[in-house]
Amino acid sequence: xxxxxxxxxxxxxxxxxxxxxxxxxxxxxxxxxxxxxxxxxxxxxxxxxxxxxxxxxxxxxxxxxxxxxxxxxxxxxxxxxxxxxxxxxxxxxxxxxxxxxxxxxxxxxxxxxxxxxxxxxxxxxxxxxxxxxxxxxxxxxxxxxxxxx
Amino acid sequence: xxxxxxxxxxxxxxxxxxxxxxxxxxxxxxxxxxxxxxxxxxxxxxxxxxxxxxxxxxxxxxxxxxxxxxxxxxxxxxxxxxxxxxxxxxxxxxxxxxxxxxxxxxxxxxxxxxxxxxxxxxxxxxxxxxxxxxxxxxxxxxxxxxxxxxxxxxxxxxxxxxxxxxxxxxxxxxxxxxxxxxxxxxxxxxxxxxxxxxxxxxxxxxxxxxxxxxxxxxxxxxxxxxxxxxxxxxxxxxxxxxxxxxxxxxxxxxxxxxxxxxxxxxxxxxxxxxxxxxxxxxxxxxxxxxxxxxxxxxxxxxxxxxxxxxxxxxxxxxxxxxxxxxxxxxxxxxxxxxxxxxxxxxxxxxxxxxxxxxxxxxxxxxxxxxxxxxxxxxxxxxxxx
Numbered sequence: 001x002x003x004x005x006x007x008x009x010x011x012x013x014x015x016x017x018x019x020x021x022x023x024x025x026x027x028x029x030x031x032x033x034x035x036x037x038x039x040x041x042x043x044x045x046x047x048x049x050x051x052x053x054x055x056x057x058x059x060x061x062x063x064x065x066x067x068x069x070x071x072x073x074x075x076x077x078x079x080x081x082x083x084x085x086x087x088x089x090x091x092x093x094x095x096x097x098x099x100x101x102x103x104x105x106x107x108x109x110x111x112x113x114x115x116x117x118x119x120x121x122x123x124x125x126x127x128x129x130x131x132x133x134x135x136x137x138x139x140x141x142x143x144x145x146x147x148x149x
Numbered sequence: 150x151x152x153x154x155x156x157x158x159x160x161x162x163x164x165x166x167x168x169x170x171x172x173x174x175x176x177x178x179x180x181x182x183x184x185x186x187x188x189x190x191x192x193x194x195x196x197x198x199x200x201x202x203x204x205x206x207x208x209x210x211x212x213x214x215x216x217x218x219x220x221x222x223x224x225x226x227x228x229x230x231x232x233x234x235x236x237x238x239x240x241x242x243x244x245x246x247x248x249x250x251x252x253x254x255x256x257x258x259x260x261x262x263x264x265x266x267x268x269x270x271x272x273x274x275x276x277x278x279x280x281x282x283x284x285x286x287x288x289x290x291x292x293x294x295x296x297x298x299x300x301x302x303x304x305x306x307x308x309x310x311x312x313x314x315x316x317x318x319x320x321x322x323x324x325x326x327x328x329x330x331x332x333x334x335x336x337x338x339x340x341x342x343x344x345x346x347x348x349x350x351x352x353x354x355x356x357x358x359x360x361x362x363x364x365x366x367x368x369x370x371x372x373x374x375x376x377x378x379x380x381x382x383x384x385x386x387x388x389x390x391x392x393x394x395x396x397x398x399x400x401x402x403x404x405x406x407x408x409x410x411x412x413x414x415x416x417x418x419x420x421x422x423x424x425x426x427x428x429x430x431x432x433x434x435x436x437x438x439x440x441x442x443x444x445x446x447x448x449x450x451x452x453x454x455x456x457x458x459x460x461x462x463x464x465x466x467x468x469x470x471x472x473x474x475x476x477x478x479x480x481x482x483x484x485x486x487x488x489x490x491x492x493x494x495x496x497x498x499x500x501x502x503x504x505x506x507x508x509x510x511x512x513x514x515x516x517x518x519x520x521x522x523x524x525x526x527x528x529x530x531x532x533x534x
Contacts, residue, residue, distance in 0.1 A: 005281035005311065006366055006411040008236075012285060013363055019225060026209070026218050033214060038207065071336060071353055078329055083363035128217065135221045142228045146235060 007145045014138040017083070021131040024049035028127060032119055050112060053127060056081045057109045060130075063087055064094070065102050082134070089133050153211055156223055160205050163227055167198045170230070173238050182252045183244055186271040189286060190237045197233075200226050236283055240273040240290075247274045247296045253530045255305070258497035262380040263483040268312050272305070279396070282308040284315035299504040299519055303381050303388035310376035313480070314369055320476045321372055325361055327468035328368070332356045335459075348459065351405040355460045358409065367413045368469060371421050375473035378425040381498070382485035383434035384505040386422045389415070390442055400446060405456035416446075417461035424470035429486050496529060 027049035030037060037043060059081050063072050068088070071077065080087075094101035108123045150158070174191040178184070204222050209215035240248075251272040259269055268287065276290035280301075289308040295301040314320055332352065339348050357364045377385040393400065393415040403410040419442055426435035477484065488498065500522060508515045 003411065004278040005283070005308070006370070008281070008283050009311075009366065009369070010363075010411070015225065015228070017363070018221075022218065022221055022225075026215075029215065029218070035208060035212070035215075040203065068350075071349065074333075077332075077356065080362060084357050085364065132217070132221070135224070139224065139228070142232075146231060 004145070007141060011138065011141040011145050014083075014134070014141055018131070018134040018138040020052070021134045024052050025127050025131045028053065028116075028119075029124060031116065032124055050116065052081070054109070054112045056130065057105055057112060060087070060090065061102065061105045061109055064091055064098070064105065082130075083137075086130075086133055086137055089137065090130065093129070093133070153213070153216060153219075156216070156219060157205065157210055159223060159227075160201050160210075163223070163230060164198060164201045166234075167194050167201070167230060170194055170234055170238055171198075173241050176241065178241070178244060180244060180249050180252075182249070182256070182269075182271065183241065186237075186286070186288070187241060190233060190241065193233060193237075194230075197226055197230055237286055237288065239275060240271065240288065243275055244273070247293065248272060250527065250530070251291065251296060251305075253534050254497050254526065255309070256534065257530065258306075259309075261483070261488075261496070261498050263481045264309060264313075264380075265481075268316055270309060270312055280304045280308050282311040284312045287312055297519075297523060299501060299522065300388060300391060300508060302501050302504075303377055303385040304392065306381055306385070307373045307377040310373035311369070313376065314372055317476075317480060320480065321361065321368055321469075321472060323476070324368060324469050324472040327465060327472070328356070328359050328361075331462060331464050331468075332359075335462075347405070347456070351456050351459050354405070354409055358413075358460075359465060366411045370412055371418065371466075371469050372473050374418055374422055375425045375470055376477060376482070378422050379429070379474065379477045379484055380482055381501060382429070383426060383431060383438060384501050386419070386426065386434070386438040387505045387509070389419055389422055390438070390445070393419075394445070399451055400449070401451065401454050401457055404454035404460060406454070414457075414461060417466060420461070420463070421466045421470055424467050425474060428470055428474045429484060431486065496526070500526060 023045075027037075027041070027046045029035075031046060037046075059076055063076060064087070066072065068091075072080070091098075104122065104126060108119075108126055111118045111120075111123060171191065171194050174187050174194060176187070178187070200222075204210055204219060204226070207219070209222075210219040251274060255272055256269060258264070259266065270282070270287045270289045273288065273290045274293045274296050276292050278290070280289070280291050282289045289305060289312075291305055291308075292301075295305075332355070335352055339352060358367045359365060361368060374385065374389070397415050400416040401414050403412075403414060419438070423435045423439055426432070426438070485498070504515075504519065504522065507518050
């Protein structure tokens with residue numbers, strides 16, 4: 001397969017991931033802001049969205065503190081919920097406030113696991129940042145695929 | 150106009166774009182093989198239109214707190230429309246006799262090797278990026294120069310394999326434990342030997358590339374090569390040598406310390422192909438291929454890079470060849486060596502095999518042989534399809 005074929009394959013995977021994260025964030029935001037679910041969204045999707053993000057936040061809490069060349073814990077190496085490039089993107093984004101970011105992730109992890117009603121605006125922003133980073137990555141591959149970049 | 154209003158306006162614009170593209174997917178073609186592809190594109194455009202309507206009707210497009218979510222949904226739909234516009238619609242508009250000829254031989258070839266009819270691709274001869282596939286559309290593009298050039302056709306078979314890998318997601322399932330086991334063992338030995346930081350970093354990169362998750366593209370690329378070798382025999386290996394000479398930037402790239410790439414190194418690909426030929430009991434062919442390759446390498450100013458075997462361990466190269474060999478059989482593909490001895494009815498398989506044989510015994514006379522062989526093929530296809 002030429003570069004174009006593999007880029008296309010990669011875009012396909014990344015766009016799917018970005019779509020899933022966007023959908024999950026939307027579920028949580030709707031609940032947070034008290035917006036009713038549209039008929040097209042099954043109510044049990046909220047539980048799935050919550051579980052997905054619980055796993056992602058737990059993963060980030062474990063791997064963000066590690067140095068770049070240190071191997072991830074076994075369970076994340078074989079089945080990471082986010083691609084390595086996305087973790088690196090988030091890590092870079094928080095180079096200057098890394099200790100604070102790690103603390104925020106840990107607090108968010110606790111709230112997602114225990115009591116969703118205690119979520120704060122800042123937590124929603126953290127979730128959105130992850131989904132937006134995935135969309136941005138998919139968009140970068142899309143631009144390479146279209147040879148716009 | 151506020152930003153929400155602007156986004157709503159863009160939805161109207163994008164809807165209109167879908168409508169215009171839909172007209173192309175409804176054009177009736179004189180070529181019957183195009184109808185299934187047209188209807189796939191039609192359905193995809195209809196689904197995108199529905200997503201636009203859903204977004205327009207949604208409360209999030211009118212709510213400031215959800216603007217970013219609506220914006221990203223719009224951008225995603227717009228990208229999907231652009232991809233169809235860029236890669237699929239031109240196939241429909243430009244489809245001609247050259248494309249038709251390629252699709253006829255691909256149809257015949259699929260029958261010969263046990264390739265599922267429902268996964269038959271549509272082939273377009275308009276590529277300016279060598280061969281590529283968009284498996285989700287069952288679309289393969291090839292360069293126009295290869296329409297009259299048989300030697301490159303094994304790469305089309307490699308693209309057909311990518312479609313199989315998309316639709317047979319468990320095809321490589323048996324390989325996953327090999328990857329885990331190998332990298333766990335290697336990681337432990339790096340810890341035990343207290344190796345340097347580079348080894349650890351390279352091992353992490355290699356694991357990602359060999360993995361089956363987001364960044365793991367090497368096993369897919371290797372598997373497509375191996376499937377093509379399984380059905381074609383050594384002609385795929387010879388085409389790999391040809392491609393490496395035509396397109397390569399070095400037999401060992403990417404190696405540790407090179408920028409990481411989506412394709413594994415040409416040397417590793419050849420090693421893998423060679424493993425498959427051995428499994429197929431074509432040891433003699435494998436030896437000839439290796440000997441030609443080594444002779445070429447000996448005349449190139451390249452050195453075996455440090456850490457190369459961390460990226461391409463022979464354990465994984467052998468492991469993936471064995472898994473693909475067994476999976477091909479389990480999925481009903483017919484091995485080159487299991488074809489009837491004389492293969493009189495194996496028109497395309499014989500043609501590709503003979504082309505490479507002819508090229509290797511007399512490259513100077515090859516062009517004349519090829520012109521005649523392609524004329525015969527056209528007559529034959531007229532008779533049977």
